[in-house]
Amino acid sequence: MSTRDVVIAGERLTLHPERAVFWHAQGTLLVSDVHFGKGAVFRRAGIAVPSGDTEDDLQRLDALFDELAPRRLVILGDLVHGAATERSAWVDDVRAWRQRHAAVEMVLVAGNHDRHFDVASLGISVQPDRLAAPPFVLSHHPHPHKEGYVLAGHVHPGTVVRDGWRKHRLPAFVFDRDVGMLPAFGTLTGLHEITALPGRQVFAATPAGVIPTR
Numbered sequence: 001m002s003t004r005d006v007v008i009a010g011e012r013l014t015l016h017p018e019r020a021v022f023w024h025a026q027g028t029l030l031v032s033d034v035h036f037g038k039g040a041v042f043r044r045a046g047i048a049v050p051s052g053d054t055e056d057d058l059q060r061l062d063a064l065f066d067e068l069a070p071r072r073l074v075i076l077g078d079l080v081h082g083a084a085t086e087r088s089a090w091v092d093d094v095r096a097w098r099q100r101h102a103a104v105e106m107v108l109v110a111g112n113h114d115r116h117f118d119v120a121s122l123g124i125s126v127q128p129d130r131l132a133a134p135p136f137v138l139s140h141h142p143h144p145h146k147e148g149y150v151l152a153g154h155v156h157p158g159t160v161v162r163d164g165w166r167k168h169r170l171p172a173f174v175f176d177r178d179v180g181m182l183p184a185f186g187t188l189t190g191l192h193e194i195t196a197l198p199g200r201q202v203f204a205a206t207p208a209g210v211i212p213t214r
Helices: 037-042 053-067 087-099 112-116
Strands: 004-009 013-018 019-023 030-033 072-075 105-109 125-127 132-133 136-139 149-152 157-163 167-177 179-181 199-206 209-212
Touching: 004 199, 004 209, 013 030, 013 199, 030 053, 053 087, 105 132, 157 199
Parallel strands: 030 072, 072 105, 105 125, 136 149, 149 179
Antiparallel strands: 004 013, 013 019, 019 030, 132 136, 157 167, 167 179, 167 199, 199 209
16 A cells, blocks of 8 residues: 655645554654444444454554654544443453553643543543644644644545446545544544645555545
8 A cells, every 4th residue: 555745834744545644753643433343332232333343443553654664653533432431341451452552642632532431541541622742732622723723533524536437435534734633543433535636735545545635
């Protein structure tokens, strides 16, 4: 899978097809909207979805760590999907995964779903609003901020890529003048198709790599 480098606010960022961003200068891996435990929430509600989504996402994070060797992981909101107890299998899985990567600093910029669970109990620091990381402001909600260029999640942006007569709806990285949005990292997350705007850069995360679409 091929990555793609972009320069945002004067900093080199690598867009990874596994729906992550690597900030080279700070050794920081950025992901958003992981939604651990979403499958369990659906199954409790009687919605039939396959199990194993949390394990799959942890394996994808492991692969990113092996490839990029980040010193820090910042999650731009919605690390978890909903309420859980200590008996929830995914909680044990995430806690064990965190312990395996004890040397990596991990910070969650809390999103709207994170209020349902004590993420700090997983060994991950929680920033309640936004995180200043000049020249960036790391946030969950994609609203401009006077202190820097905002990198955020929340929207689950997607785009349509055409391959001849076929259309593929794919996760997307989106960069506007003051705000950039990451695609949702989690396996069971949906897509919100974004619209074309003047000056907007859109990159699709395809199985083969990251490609510009507009």
